[in-house]
Amino acid sequence: MATIKEIAEAAGLSIATVSRVLSNSNYPVSDDTRARILKVAQELGYSPNLAARSLRTDQSSLIGVILDNFSSTWAPIIIRGLQDVLHSRGYFSMVVNIPWQIYSQSDVVQNLLGHSVDGFVFVETWHPVGEHLGLLNEKPYVTVHRLFHEPDPFSVIPDDVYNSTLTIDHLIQLDHQRIAYIAGHEEYFSSEERLTGYKQSLANVGLPVEQDLIFRGDWSITSGYQNSQRIFALANRPTAIAAANDQMAYGAILAAQDAGLRVPEDIAIVGYDNDEIAQVSNPTITTVQMPLFKMGRIAAENLLNRIHGKEHVATEQLIKGDLFIRQSSGDPAGADIRAHDYTRDSNIPDSQRTRR
Structure with a gap:
């Protein structure tokens, strides 16, 4: 196993600097230097004695x-x-x-x-x-x-209100005036935030919030299917359905197909989450990608800043997601996007990403 002295020699740095990085000292070291030391340490197979470090540094x-x-x-x-x-x-x-x-x-x-x-x-x-x-x-x-x-005060969450407005604004831009909404379970914080986004988008363009167009599901495909049957039974059927997650949106697609309706020609449908089902369903589902990987990174940075005594504003951080336009909304720009790894921003081609 490599020693700190050997790592210092290989990196061309002082033993003190290498020791500070490998012991996670609060002593200021540039990000480039830190990355170089950690890379060399990994290449040389360095394994720190965590028990000894804990006793020494607390x-x-x-x-x-x-x-x-x-x-x-x-x-x-x-x-x-x-x-x-x-x-x-x-x-x-x-x-x-x-x-x-x-x-x-x-x-x-x-x-x-x-x-x-x-x-x-x-x-x-x-x-x-x-x-x-x-x-x-x-x-x-x-x-x-x-x-x-x-x-x-130390929370990182998706901006569910904003993210929900992405899908509703998209439908409004496609000239949909009556948009039904299938909300998630009311016990979930995210469900109520997404419902708020739906109402906000309608209010922003002067469209009424019609309570008889708001339905309550439980996140499941079955609840999306059953609520969509109720929507299709309305005398004045809406031209679009927005669901609070992709599972319910998929249920809505199945209900539309069983009712002899074409998606998106007769009824446009959008979801939320960019779940795998949205990427492989027929038609593929217009949806919002939650910035989960980014949220994890930000949370880790915030925690390490707190551990090392760096200033951190005690407030929730809201992280915006991305709109993925696919077949179910009927936008000419929509694409048949199949399963991909969307956990890292670099994996999302610009041609498949829409930001507001």
Whole structure:
């Protein structure tokens, strides 16, 4: 295993500088120098003695990542963003899933504190962290994509209001005047924010918000299908449906097809999330990509800034997503976009991305 002296010689830097980087010291070192040292250390197979470092610096370079549901579609992408930053800065993460009960969160936090973690990241949690700050033993924390309604000063969340307006504004630009909306479960914070975006877009152009055009689903394909049947039974059928997620949008497409309606010629349909089903359905679904990977990266940077005592404004950060125009909305610019990896911005061709 390489020593700090060998890494310093290979990088052409002083032992002191290499030691500061590898020990995550607060001493200022340029990003280029830090990246160079970490690259050389990796190439030489350097493995730090974390236990010794923890005793020496009172820092373990470990971050506790707590999430409510390992099976979540979005949590792995968020965690990839977190680890992308943490690894580049010499940190490791311990990812733990907790069941619903609040006492379990307390147990998990205590166990992670026993491993001397330097901070916490709560991913897609239902439990308001602010109510249990005493559990954290004054360790810094951030939350990513919170599911609870109460605002959190150290939270990174998608700008669901803005992102929802992307799809509704798109339909309005295609001259749709009566747009039905299938909302998600009202217990979800994101569901109410997306509904607010729908209402905001209509109000911005002077279109009325018709309560009989707002339906409540539960995020499932079945609820999208059933609510769309109700929409198609209206005497004055709308010309477009916006769903709060892609699963319900897909259900709407199936209901339209079973009713003998053509999508998008007879009814335009848009979704939200850029789930895989939106990319492979027939027709493909116009939708909004949640900036999950970016949210994970920003959350990691915010946490490391707090750990190292850098100034951080205690306010939620709202991250904007991207509109993907596909076949289901009937826009001439729409494309038949099949499955791709959209977790990194660099993987999204400019020709397939629409920003406002």
